[in-house]
Amino acid sequence: FYYYRWRQDPLFRGSYSNWPVGTSRCQHDNLRRPIGRLHFTGEVYSKEYYGSLQGAFMEGVQTGKKVADYLLGKIFTETNQDYSCKYK
DSSP states (O other): OOOOGGGGTTTOOOOOOOOOOOOOOOHHHHHHHHHHBBOOOOOOGGGSSSSHHHHHHHHHHHHHHHHHHHHOOOOOOOSOOOOOOOOO
């Protein structure tokens, strides 16, 4: 386990994510889907609070619950397995 002290690094001043204008809900949902047992999480995946600490926290809790359910033998499935999005 390695704890990086970002505050002491002069090359990094913090960052946040923003979805580009025109990003569809379908595209956003596709990026949130796990790949097998690999889950991604962070503020960028929050539908309501992207780019914020609150979004990072809430997404971490939600993803943690999914992983815990998997480890406890509970099966969870995505409700929509359609990975295609309609583009204009």
